[in-house]
Amino acid sequence: MSPTSADPPPASAPAAQGVDAAGVHALLDALEAAGDIEPHSLMILRHGRVVAAGWWAPYTPARPHLLYSLSKSFTVTAAALAEAEGLIDFDAPVISHFPEFAADVTDPRSRAMRVRHLASMASGHDRDTVDAAYRRDPAEPVRGFLLIPPDRDPGTLFAYNQPNTYTLGAVVQRVTGQSLTDYLRPRLLDPLGIGPTGWVRDRTGREIGFSGLYAPTDAVARLGALYFADGVHKGRRLLPEGWAARASRPHIATAGALGEDHPDWDQGYGHHFWISRHGYRGDGAYGQFCLVLPEHGAVIAATSATERMQDYLDLVWRHLLPALHPAPLTGRDAEDAALRDRLARLSLPPAPGRPVPPERAADWAGAVFAPAGGTCADQPTLTGAQVTAAADGGWTLTLTDRGEPLSLRLPDTAWTVTEEPVPTAVSGGWTGPGTLTADVLFLETPHRLRLTCSLANRTFTASWATRPLPPTRLRRLRCPG
Structure with missing residues (x-):
């Protein structure tokens, strides 16, 4: 970039x-x-x-x-x-910008909603209606939102309601x-x-x-x-x-x-x-x-x-x-x-760990790990992990997420940064003969994923420090385009 x-x-x-x-x-x-x-x-x-x-x-x-x-x-x-530029009137009814929905949107409070109400989170709904709006009309969330009757008159109630901004946009x-x-x-x-x-x-x-x-x-x-x-x-x-x-x-x-x-x-x-x-x-x-x-x-x-x-x-x-x-x-x-x-000189402290297994390196090479307990509770789309040894003496941890592989080079310094297929920085390593722990920063987001692989059980766990909103594939945790 x-x-x-x-x-x-x-x-x-x-x-x-x-x-x-x-x-x-x-x-x-x-x-x-x-x-x-x-x-x-x-x-x-x-x-x-x-x-x-x-x-x-x-x-x-x-x-x-x-x-x-x-x-x-x-x-x-x-x-x-x-x-x-004269293209929007903040006092105009929202429905006036979507006349094709007018016959369907009959609730008087929905019809009374103004553009300024969208801008101030005051549509009259008492909750976030984003999931309901997308369920109501997946092809046109604005219509789905306008079909949800406000609980109060617009302008009288605050609720942090994502479709207000979506509709304004x-x-x-x-x-x-x-x-x-x-x-x-x-x-x-x-x-x-x-x-x-x-x-x-x-x-x-x-x-x-x-x-x-x-x-x-x-x-x-x-x-x-x-x-x-x-x-x-x-x-x-x-x-x-x-x-x-x-x-x-x-x-x-x-x-x-x-x-x-x-x-x-x-x-x-x-x-x-x-x-x-x-x-x-x-x-x-x-x-x-x-x-x-x-x-x-x-x-x-x-x-x-x-x-x-x-x-x-x-x-x-x-x-x-x-x-x-x-x-x-x-x-x-x-x-x-x-x-x-x-x-x-500001820097985040890396996760602890050695860059190579302290022993039994041959057992780690090519080792395959399944989610502990059969599923990965905190990142349920992760279905597998594999550790492989590189010819240069380094190691790679490859995650399988909804069938897509994401290979992460394990660090030989504090952080190893990789740009493709998604910008990441990895720290950590072996914290014992049978345990590998890695922290993965998705560098264009506020998200860190911690993974721990157990050689004895051939299982791994994964947990987010901050969970992506909404949940998404790992490869999508990057700037679009």
Whole structure:
């Protein structure tokens, strides 16, 4: 994958922008010490300049990363651009964009649903209806969604409901005659200097809007910086004036919607941006963040792998916010240099293991393993594994997933990176005479698979640290196209 841009965002020493490097160190320390957070990347911008940027190897700056629901913030940006071009009216009934469904969609609440309700997760449904919509009409999920009567009047109830974004994205793709990516490319992505991206499509051929966007961390940072600047980039207005404020104010109350202990999800929902205790944000499953902090002059872009997203935000508020000062700091050259050096050396610790069997190597060569217990509970489509010895003295672990082989070179260093057929990094090795353990990072996603093979039983187990949503074949855990 080529670099994201030949025109990187301007950089600055942290102290020159009033950022105390000690606070960034404290955040890095906390992220790396949290056993349930696996950081992949972090970019911090202050006053429009990059003051800190780092990737935990084997993750790298140019590589795209699955953003999950952070994709929604790009989808609603496309809707805002379409509105500015007179193609969408946020107050228009959703059904007006799909007249071929009008005879079937008779529920008055469904017919009263407006485009703005889609953008604010306020269709009136009290739950996520994505599975029901695809079941109702697999060939046209928009029709399936509109045939599910809302539980309340649109605009009166928040529910994090994927078909809201799917339908909003479908409206954009219908009125523009283009995919979301093709529509955004000349209007947003190219002007911002965002390079190649990929977006998952469903069986209709649409980019799904609510998830599935693969983009580098740099792209997330650029989007956040654009919203921070009210849609102006290098003196050129890319977003409608006032749209950033409109998208980032609460349109619907969310208190208690995600249960207890989620204070940053209780502050309200804008147009596909969450209101936070500090500023606002787009976010995606397992810790993909675009934090915009107008009161602090800062933007934070991050990718990670964690189910403890509130914990991640708590660490940012606790360690980074106190490091943001109103004026430049002086005499901090050594501290800034030390931070720069640390950011350049970030890496994820590899799984333990020896690169060759400690003994009985001949027994391992060609050994075939079946799922323990007859099935692989955490990755049920895996049906087999085989270990083979290479002529150069290395070893390969080949997994069979729905009949498709995926060969993984076992590491002779910390991480072995392979690009095809899917970008992976493998660590681990033999942890005993009869046990092989390997961790597999799917490098364009927040997903890590741990496999353990037992020579005595000729069985293996596999478990996800974060489970792909929805479950999919291993070979599909990569940027489309």
